[in-house]
Amino acid sequence: MKEFEWIAIRNNDNRFDGQFFYGVSTTLIFCRPSCPSKLPLRQHVSIFLSQCAALEAGYRPCKRCCPDDVAFVQPRSQIVNQTIEIIETQLAEPLTLKKLAEQLFVSPTYLQKVFSKEMNVSPTRYLMKARMDLAKQQLLTTDLQVSDIAQSVGYLNAAHFSTAFHKYTNQSPTHYRTKV
Template sequence: MNEQMWRAIVDCDPAYDGQFYYGLQTTGIFCKPSCRSKTPNPENVRIFLTTGDAKKAGLRPCKRCRPEEPFRLTSEEELAQKAAAFLTQHCHQPLSLQQIAAELFVSPYHLQRCFQKVMGVSPAKFLLRKRLKAAQHLLGNTQESITTIALQVGFQSSSHFSAVFHKETGCSPTAYRQCQSQGTKKPTASL
Protein backbone atom coordinates (compact mmCIF):
# COMPACT_ATOMS: atom_id res chain seq x y z
CA MET A 1 0.00 0.00 0.00
CA ASN A 2 1.46 3.33 -1.01
CA GLU A 3 1.03 6.65 0.80
CA GLN A 4 -1.53 7.92 -1.72
CA MET A 5 -3.77 4.88 -1.14
CA TRP A 6 -3.44 5.21 2.62
CA ARG A 7 -4.37 8.93 2.43
CA ALA A 8 -7.43 8.00 0.34
CA ILE A 9 -8.53 5.51 3.03
CA VAL A 10 -7.92 7.92 5.92
CA ASP A 11 -9.67 10.80 4.11
CA CYS A 12 -12.53 8.54 2.86
CA ASP A 13 -11.81 9.98 -0.59
CA PRO A 14 -14.53 9.04 -3.12
CA ALA A 15 -12.20 9.96 -6.00
CA TYR A 16 -10.46 6.58 -5.53
CA ASP A 17 -13.62 4.45 -5.53
CA GLY A 18 -13.36 1.80 -8.23
CA GLN A 19 -9.59 2.22 -8.51
CA PHE A 20 -8.88 -0.09 -5.58
CA TYR A 21 -10.50 -1.73 -2.55
CA TYR A 22 -9.09 -2.38 0.88
CA GLY A 23 -9.62 -5.41 3.03
CA LEU A 24 -9.27 -5.80 6.77
CA GLN A 25 -7.75 -9.00 8.05
CA THR A 26 -9.24 -8.39 11.50
CA THR A 27 -12.89 -8.13 10.38
CA GLY A 28 -12.81 -10.16 7.17
CA ILE A 29 -14.50 -7.43 5.11
CA PHE A 30 -13.45 -5.26 2.19
CA CYS A 31 -14.47 -1.67 1.48
CA LYS A 32 -14.28 1.19 -0.99
CA PRO A 33 -11.75 3.92 -0.14
CA SER A 34 -14.67 6.28 0.59
CA CYS A 35 -16.18 4.02 3.28
CA ARG A 36 -17.02 6.05 6.39
CA SER A 37 -16.17 3.23 8.78
CA LYS A 38 -13.56 3.71 11.50
CA THR A 39 -10.04 4.29 10.15
CA PRO A 40 -8.24 0.94 10.29
CA ASN A 41 -4.73 0.23 11.52
CA PRO A 42 -2.44 0.21 8.47
CA GLU A 43 -0.91 -3.14 9.43
CA ASN A 44 -4.35 -4.79 9.10
CA VAL A 45 -5.05 -3.41 5.60
CA ARG A 46 -4.60 -5.32 2.33
CA ILE A 47 -5.13 -3.64 -1.04
CA PHE A 48 -7.08 -5.27 -3.89
CA LEU A 49 -7.58 -4.01 -7.43
CA THR A 50 -10.93 -5.77 -7.90
CA THR A 51 -13.75 -7.02 -5.72
CA GLY A 52 -13.07 -10.49 -7.14
CA ASP A 53 -9.53 -10.43 -5.75
CA ALA A 54 -10.87 -9.50 -2.33
CA LYS A 55 -13.40 -12.33 -2.43
CA LYS A 56 -10.71 -14.83 -3.50
CA ALA A 57 -8.77 -13.78 -0.39
CA GLY A 58 -11.79 -14.83 1.70
CA LEU A 59 -13.19 -11.38 2.44
CA ARG A 60 -16.84 -10.36 2.25
CA PRO A 61 -18.20 -6.98 1.07
CA CYS A 62 -18.90 -4.21 3.58
CA LYS A 63 -22.58 -3.65 4.25
CA ARG A 64 -22.03 0.07 4.81
CA CYS A 65 -20.28 1.11 1.56
CA ARG A 66 -21.43 -1.83 -0.62
CA PRO A 67 -18.29 -2.11 -2.77
CA GLU A 68 -19.90 -4.58 -5.19
CA GLU A 69 -22.66 -2.26 -6.32
CA PRO A 70 -22.07 -0.45 -9.62
CA PHE A 71 -20.09 2.73 -9.15
CA ARG A 72 -22.46 5.70 -9.17
CA LEU A 73 -21.97 9.06 -7.60
CA THR A 74 -24.75 10.59 -5.59
CA SER A 75 -25.61 14.19 -6.43
CA GLU A 76 -23.78 15.27 -3.27
CA GLU A 77 -20.65 13.30 -4.24
CA GLU A 78 -20.75 14.70 -7.76
CA LEU A 79 -21.03 18.26 -6.43
CA ALA A 80 -18.19 17.69 -3.95
CA GLN A 81 -15.95 16.27 -6.68
CA LYS A 82 -16.69 19.19 -9.00
CA ALA A 83 -15.94 21.62 -6.17
CA ALA A 84 -12.71 19.78 -5.27
CA ALA A 85 -11.59 19.87 -8.91
CA PHE A 86 -12.40 23.58 -9.12
CA LEU A 87 -10.55 24.32 -5.88
CA THR A 88 -7.53 22.31 -7.02
CA GLN A 89 -7.43 24.06 -10.37
CA HIS A 90 -7.86 27.57 -8.91
CA CYS A 91 -6.17 27.20 -5.51
CA HIS A 92 -3.66 29.96 -6.28
CA GLN A 93 -6.46 32.50 -6.72
CA PRO A 94 -8.38 34.31 -3.99
CA LEU A 95 -11.64 32.39 -3.63
CA SER A 96 -14.73 32.72 -1.49
CA LEU A 97 -17.44 30.17 -0.83
CA GLN A 98 -19.87 32.43 -2.69
CA GLN A 99 -17.63 32.48 -5.79
CA ILE A 100 -17.22 28.69 -5.81
CA ALA A 101 -20.97 28.16 -5.31
CA ALA A 102 -21.78 30.59 -8.13
CA GLU A 103 -19.37 28.75 -10.43
CA LEU A 104 -21.16 25.46 -9.64
CA PHE A 105 -24.69 27.00 -9.75
CA VAL A 106 -25.62 26.08 -6.16
CA SER A 107 -26.15 28.01 -2.95
CA PRO A 108 -23.15 28.51 -0.67
CA TYR A 109 -24.99 26.72 2.15
CA HIS A 110 -25.70 23.65 -0.01
CA LEU A 111 -22.12 23.54 -1.26
CA GLN A 112 -20.70 23.80 2.27
CA ARG A 113 -23.01 21.07 3.61
CA CYS A 114 -22.43 18.63 0.74
CA PHE A 115 -18.67 19.19 0.59
CA GLN A 116 -18.29 18.72 4.35
CA LYS A 117 -20.40 15.55 4.28
CA VAL A 118 -18.60 13.93 1.35
CA MET A 119 -15.02 15.13 1.82
CA GLY A 120 -14.95 15.30 5.61
CA VAL A 121 -13.58 18.85 5.60
CA SER A 122 -14.96 22.24 4.64
CA PRO A 123 -14.12 23.75 1.25
CA ALA A 124 -11.98 26.34 3.07
CA LYS A 125 -9.94 23.66 4.85
CA PHE A 126 -9.57 21.68 1.60
CA LEU A 127 -8.31 24.83 -0.15
CA LEU A 128 -5.95 25.60 2.71
CA ARG A 129 -4.46 22.09 2.54
CA LYS A 130 -3.94 22.40 -1.22
CA ARG A 131 -2.19 25.73 -0.78
CA LEU A 132 0.02 24.47 2.03
CA LYS A 133 1.03 21.34 0.10
CA ALA A 134 1.94 23.51 -2.89
CA ALA A 135 3.92 25.80 -0.56
CA GLN A 136 5.76 22.85 1.00
CA HIS A 137 6.72 21.65 -2.47
CA LEU A 138 8.00 25.09 -3.46
CA LEU A 139 9.85 25.57 -0.17
CA GLY A 140 11.63 22.26 -0.60
CA ASN A 141 12.38 22.51 -4.31
CA THR A 142 12.96 26.17 -5.17
CA GLN A 143 14.88 29.15 -3.84
CA GLU A 144 11.93 31.53 -4.28
CA SER A 145 11.40 33.98 -1.45
CA ILE A 146 8.76 33.28 1.19
CA THR A 147 6.75 36.24 -0.08
CA THR A 148 6.85 34.99 -3.67
CA ILE A 149 5.77 31.50 -2.59
CA ALA A 150 2.98 32.93 -0.44
CA LEU A 151 1.59 34.89 -3.38
CA GLN A 152 2.04 31.99 -5.82
CA VAL A 153 -0.01 29.59 -3.70
CA GLY A 154 -2.86 32.04 -3.09
CA PHE A 155 -2.12 33.91 0.12
CA GLN A 156 -2.50 37.69 0.10
CA SER A 157 0.53 38.40 2.31
CA SER A 158 3.64 36.64 3.54
CA SER A 159 2.81 37.38 7.19
CA HIS A 160 -0.58 35.68 6.92
CA PHE A 161 1.03 32.78 5.04
CA SER A 162 3.73 32.37 7.70
CA ALA A 163 1.20 32.43 10.54
CA VAL A 164 -1.07 29.87 8.86
CA PHE A 165 1.87 27.68 7.82
CA HIS A 166 3.20 27.65 11.38
CA LYS A 167 -0.22 26.93 12.86
CA GLU A 168 -0.90 24.01 10.48
CA THR A 169 2.57 22.43 10.31
CA GLY A 170 4.15 23.37 13.63
CA CYS A 171 7.09 25.23 12.08
CA SER A 172 7.77 28.38 10.12
CA PRO A 173 8.27 28.30 6.34
CA THR A 174 11.94 29.16 6.86
CA ALA A 175 12.45 26.31 9.34
CA TYR A 176 10.68 23.92 6.97
CA ARG A 177 12.96 24.99 4.10
CA GLN A 178 16.08 24.59 6.27
CA CYS A 179 15.07 21.07 7.27
CA GLN A 180 14.46 20.21 3.61
CA SER A 181 17.79 21.64 2.42
CA GLN A 182 19.79 19.95 5.19
CA GLY A 183 18.15 16.63 4.53
CA THR A 184 17.09 16.34 8.15
CA LYS A 185 13.77 14.92 9.05
CA LYS A 186 11.18 17.48 8.09
CA PRO A 187 8.80 18.71 10.73
CA THR A 188 5.63 16.69 10.85
CA ALA A 189 2.68 18.33 9.23
CA SER A 190 -0.96 17.56 9.85
CA LEU A 191 -1.88 18.07 6.21
Protein backbone atom coordinates in the same frame (compact mmCIF):
# COMPACT_ATOMS: atom_id res chain seq x y z
CA MET B 1 1.81 13.12 -13.09
CA LYS B 2 -0.24 16.07 -11.92
CA GLU B 3 0.57 17.81 -8.68
CA PHE B 4 -2.67 16.82 -6.96
CA GLU B 5 -2.08 13.17 -7.86
CA TRP B 6 1.30 13.15 -6.19
CA ILE B 7 -0.13 14.96 -3.16
CA ALA B 8 -2.96 12.41 -2.95
CA ILE B 9 -0.45 9.56 -3.06
CA ARG B 10 1.75 11.16 -0.42
CA ASN B 11 -1.22 11.69 1.87
CA ASN B 12 -2.77 8.26 1.25
CA ASP B 13 -5.84 10.22 0.34
CA ASN B 14 -8.75 7.80 -0.04
CA ARG B 15 -10.91 10.44 -1.65
CA PHE B 16 -9.03 9.75 -4.86
CA ASP B 17 -9.52 6.01 -4.75
CA GLY B 18 -11.15 4.96 -7.97
CA GLN B 19 -10.24 8.20 -9.73
CA PHE B 20 -6.77 7.02 -10.58
CA PHE B 21 -4.22 4.38 -9.73
CA TYR B 22 -0.48 4.58 -9.47
CA GLY B 23 2.11 2.04 -10.49
CA VAL B 24 5.65 1.79 -9.19
CA SER B 25 8.10 0.94 -11.94
CA THR B 26 10.61 -0.72 -9.61
CA THR B 27 8.10 -3.29 -8.31
CA LEU B 28 5.60 -3.32 -11.19
CA ILE B 29 2.81 -3.16 -8.65
CA PHE B 30 -0.08 -0.73 -8.80
CA CYS B 31 -2.03 0.77 -5.92
CA ARG B 32 -4.90 3.00 -4.99
CA PRO B 33 -3.90 6.50 -3.89
CA SER B 34 -4.80 5.57 -0.31
CA CYS B 35 -2.46 2.57 -0.12
CA PRO B 36 -0.55 2.68 3.19
CA SER B 37 2.54 1.11 1.62
CA LYS B 38 5.84 2.99 1.72
CA LEU B 39 5.92 6.11 -0.44
CA PRO B 40 7.80 5.36 -3.65
CA LEU B 41 10.20 7.79 -5.25
CA ARG B 42 8.32 10.16 -7.44
CA GLN B 43 10.29 9.31 -10.55
CA HIS B 44 9.21 5.68 -10.25
CA VAL B 45 5.50 6.49 -10.19
CA SER B 46 3.19 6.25 -13.19
CA ILE B 47 -0.45 7.27 -13.09
CA PHE B 48 -3.19 5.11 -14.60
CA LEU B 49 -6.74 6.22 -15.00
CA SER B 50 -8.10 2.68 -14.83
CA GLN B 51 -7.02 -0.65 -13.48
CA CYS B 52 -7.20 -2.02 -17.03
CA ALA B 53 -4.61 0.48 -18.14
CA ALA B 54 -2.33 -0.55 -15.28
CA LEU B 55 -2.77 -4.24 -16.03
CA GLU B 56 -2.12 -3.66 -19.71
CA ALA B 57 1.09 -1.86 -18.87
CA GLY B 58 2.27 -4.98 -17.07
CA TYR B 59 1.57 -3.98 -13.47
CA ARG B 60 0.10 -6.35 -10.88
CA PRO B 61 -2.45 -5.26 -8.28
CA CYS B 62 -1.07 -4.61 -4.81
CA LYS B 63 -2.07 -7.25 -2.28
CA ARG B 64 -2.39 -4.67 0.44
CA CYS B 65 -4.82 -2.15 -1.05
CA CYS B 66 -6.39 -4.44 -3.68
CA PRO B 67 -6.92 -1.84 -6.41
CA ASP B 68 -8.64 -4.51 -8.50
CA ASP B 69 -11.51 -4.70 -6.05
CA VAL B 70 -14.23 -2.60 -7.65
CA ALA B 71 -16.36 -2.50 -4.51
CA PHE B 72 -14.42 0.43 -3.06
CA VAL B 73 -15.27 2.83 -5.82
CA GLN B 74 -17.99 5.00 -4.39
CA PRO B 75 -19.31 7.60 -6.73
CA ARG B 76 -19.24 11.04 -5.23
CA SER B 77 -21.80 13.61 -6.01
CA GLN B 78 -21.08 15.87 -8.93
CA ILE B 79 -20.99 18.98 -6.82
CA VAL B 80 -18.31 17.60 -4.53
CA ASN B 81 -16.20 16.53 -7.48
CA GLN B 82 -16.57 19.93 -9.08
CA THR B 83 -15.67 21.69 -5.87
CA ILE B 84 -12.50 19.66 -5.55
CA GLU B 85 -11.62 20.32 -9.14
CA ILE B 86 -12.06 24.06 -8.74
CA ILE B 87 -9.99 24.05 -5.58
CA GLU B 88 -7.20 22.08 -7.18
CA THR B 89 -7.03 24.15 -10.34
CA GLN B 90 -7.54 27.55 -8.71
CA LEU B 91 -5.38 27.30 -5.60
CA ALA B 92 -3.59 30.50 -6.56
CA GLU B 93 -6.83 32.48 -6.78
CA PRO B 94 -8.36 34.25 -3.81
CA LEU B 95 -10.98 31.53 -3.39
CA THR B 96 -13.57 31.68 -0.65
CA LEU B 97 -16.63 29.62 0.13
CA LYS B 98 -18.72 32.31 -1.50
CA LYS B 99 -16.63 32.30 -4.67
CA LEU B 100 -16.71 28.52 -4.85
CA ALA B 101 -20.47 28.54 -4.45
CA GLU B 102 -20.84 31.20 -7.15
CA GLN B 103 -18.93 29.09 -9.65
CA LEU B 104 -21.15 26.15 -8.87
CA PHE B 105 -24.36 28.20 -8.97
CA VAL B 106 -25.41 27.17 -5.50
CA SER B 107 -25.63 28.98 -2.18
CA PRO B 108 -22.63 28.95 0.16
CA THR B 109 -24.76 27.32 2.87
CA TYR B 110 -25.81 24.52 0.58
CA LEU B 111 -22.28 23.89 -0.64
CA GLN B 112 -20.96 23.87 2.90
CA LYS B 113 -23.59 21.34 3.95
CA VAL B 114 -23.25 18.93 1.02
CA PHE B 115 -19.47 19.03 0.90
CA SER B 116 -18.97 18.65 4.64
CA LYS B 117 -21.39 15.76 4.82
CA GLU B 118 -19.67 13.82 2.08
CA MET B 119 -16.06 14.72 2.81
CA ASN B 120 -16.16 15.13 6.59
CA VAL B 121 -14.39 18.43 6.14
CA SER B 122 -15.63 21.85 5.10
CA PRO B 123 -14.77 23.24 1.66
CA THR B 124 -12.65 26.00 3.19
CA ARG B 125 -10.77 23.54 5.35
CA TYR B 126 -10.20 21.38 2.30
CA LEU B 127 -8.96 24.43 0.41
CA MET B 128 -6.58 25.30 3.24
CA LYS B 129 -5.20 21.78 3.31
CA ALA B 130 -4.67 21.75 -0.46
CA ARG B 131 -2.88 25.11 -0.26
CA MET B 132 -0.68 24.10 2.61
CA ASP B 133 0.17 20.74 1.08
CA LEU B 134 1.27 22.43 -2.12
CA ALA B 135 3.22 25.05 -0.18
CA LYS B 136 4.98 22.35 1.85
CA GLN B 137 5.90 20.52 -1.27
CA GLN B 138 7.27 23.65 -2.92
CA LEU B 139 9.26 24.50 0.17
CA LEU B 140 10.89 21.11 0.08
CA THR B 141 11.38 20.62 -3.63
CA THR B 142 12.04 24.09 -5.04
CA ASP B 143 14.23 27.10 -4.37
CA LEU B 144 11.34 29.51 -4.78
CA GLN B 145 11.14 32.46 -2.41
CA VAL B 146 8.53 32.16 0.30
CA SER B 147 6.73 35.17 -1.19
CA ASP B 148 6.47 33.38 -4.55
CA ILE B 149 5.20 30.23 -2.90
CA ALA B 150 2.70 32.33 -0.97
CA GLN B 151 1.35 33.73 -4.23
CA SER B 152 1.17 30.36 -5.90
CA VAL B 153 -1.16 29.16 -3.16
CA GLY B 154 -3.41 32.19 -3.13
CA TYR B 155 -1.74 34.57 -0.66
CA LEU B 156 -0.82 37.97 -2.03
CA ASN B 157 0.74 38.86 1.26
CA ALA B 158 3.68 36.71 2.33
CA ALA B 159 3.19 37.58 6.00
CA HIS B 160 -0.40 36.35 5.91
CA PHE B 161 0.82 33.17 4.28
CA SER B 162 3.49 32.67 6.94
CA THR B 163 0.93 33.14 9.69
CA ALA B 164 -1.45 30.66 8.10
CA PHE B 165 1.36 28.21 7.48
CA HIS B 166 2.51 28.46 11.05
CA LYS B 167 -0.98 27.95 12.34
CA TYR B 168 -1.40 24.90 10.16
CA THR B 169 1.95 23.21 10.69
CA ASN B 170 3.27 24.81 13.89
CA GLN B 171 6.37 25.85 11.99
CA SER B 172 7.38 28.84 9.96
CA PRO B 173 7.85 28.21 6.21
CA THR B 174 11.61 28.79 6.48
CA HIS B 175 11.92 26.49 9.43
CA TYR B 176 9.91 23.83 7.66
CA ARG B 177 12.19 24.13 4.66
CA THR B 178 15.45 23.81 6.55
CA LYS B 179 14.32 21.16 8.98
CA VAL B 180 13.82 18.34 6.51
